[in-house]
Amino acid sequence: MNDTQAKYPQLRFKGFADPWEQCKLGDVAKITMGQSPNSKNYTDNPKDHILVQGNADMKDGQVHPRIWTTEITKIADKGDLILSVRAPVGDIGKTSYDVVIGRGVAAIKGNEFIFQLLKRMKTVGYWTKYSTGSTFESINSLEINNAVINLPKEHEQNKVGKILSYMDHAITLHEEKKRQLERLKSALLQKMFADKNGYPAVRFEGFSDEWEERKLSDLFIKGGSGGTPKSTNKDFYDGDIPFLGISDITKSNGFINNTEKHISSDGLNSSAAWIVSKGAISLAMYASVGKLAILNIDAATSQAFYNMIFDDYDLRDLVYQRLNKANELSEWNKLISTGTQSNLNADKVKNFQMYLPKNHDEIKLISTFFKKIDNAIALHQRKLDLLKEQKKGFLQKMFV
Known part of the structure; x- marks a missing residue:
């Protein structure tokens, strides 16, 4: 830690007044660079080892198994952070599994605070200075280990990490509800409109006329x-x-x-x-x-x-x-x-x-029904936009 570079965040929880101290990421978190297995050992068998090669293997900040391997090179343990080190550089996620990591990612053993800090570093373009001008956008082990960060005491780290994790959970919840509504609407669009036979598969009670x-x-x-x-x-x-x-x-x-x-x-x-x-x-x-x-x-x-x-x-x-x-x-x-x-x-x-439909009452019922679904989707989108804007503000003001 370097006391001469101590700083204070713009927004913090009541009861904390100590300065944050500057250090290097590699000094406070173990970092493991990935190494790709031989492609001949890739499989589609879920009984083999999950392979994380890059951003394509993560969705909504979590590892989503896509490819498996019989060869173990470098590993990340369940709960580790997964950092994309090749285009797109700096994307960060977590793994809920023990996984093999390829050369497109690095595994970081860090708490929720470090996870949110790495999200912020991506947002503010921290890694851009290392990858700009390169033929292939990437960052290496030295650049990751030497990344300059500012840390508060552990108790404050836990408080900051907890509130931001709660916001992530709320964002994920609204995203999933929105996706569910969109899937429901897509299915109903197929069922509630007639095709060439003139009759929809699903319709409101009391209507039986051919369209x-x-x-x-x-x-x-x-x-x-x-x-x-x-x-x-x-x-x-x-x-x-x-x-x-x-x-x-x-x-x-x-x-x-x-x-x-x-x-x-x-x-x-x-x-x-x-x-x-x-x-x-x-x-x-x-x-x-x-x-x-x-x-x-x-x-x-x-x-x-x-x-x-x-x-x-x-x-x-x-x-x-x-x-x-x-x-x-x-x-x-x-x-x-x-x-x-x-x-x-x-x-x-x-x-x-x-x-x-020939009957205007049926026209009105169907259009009103879909409008309610659209309104519900729009409501979740507005909540998502608000939560994401609030989270962006917190990332700007709660870190140094």
Whole structure:
């Protein structure tokens, strides 16, 4: 420990006032660099030794067995920390098993505080200085052992590690609940919409009529693709009209509340773009083909989208879910034009066929049911975003 470099965190638990002291990671934690077994000894037999070669063998901060080996080279014990030493450098996880470690990882015997500290080091880009400029991004034993860290006394380490571990548990819980809801929705999309036989496998009680085949263009009151200003004139993009692009829809969770780009009235008038009203469905025809979202704002869009305005929101919501099913089942792939970039065109979107209920009460029941699932998924996502932001703040303020 080096008293001359003692420091204090911005945020800490009541009752702690001692300075944190600087040291090297290798001085406080045993580090074992991995060594890959011969590939001829790899197996898919769970009775053999679990092999951890890199980040692909970890998920959500935990080792997930993927490959096994009959050859033991270097090992990590149950409870050890696993650090990725090759691209992506610095990812950190734990192992709940005794495992063989390959050259893409290192095993570290450390407590929860060290685990959270290593997470922070990845977040702040600590390892970047060692891997930048390399042909192959990696860190070595010397760099890991000599990594400079700051530590409090053991009791404070335990307190900090415990609160951050609790937050990780809450994040994992919400992620799993969100995944379960998404899997449930995916299964129900397959069961609650009719295929060519005209009858869904699962439906609400009291409905038995055959569904009818409808063309998408017959369901909305206005539709059309967008457009892009005819030049890169700065004035065309220096405006307050939201302008939807592919990056917006790929990051959305089914709803567009804002956009990365905006255009001016002059930009709008110099293109085929038009103001698509709030509540419309926008469907990607290029790049992320089939990805769609409901606009929660008035916005113009690029020509990469086909936009649909409905006067019946129950019908809109049902169509939205049916198009989600089309996206999940890659139904659009049968219609795309192949070239330098796979894409749809407006005619193929308008002529897309689907089976829908004749009875509006059934339409409303199904659309409301899926909306409740979407709302539950969105709630878990909001909680996740909040927890992750809080955790990020704690990692910034509770460490030196």
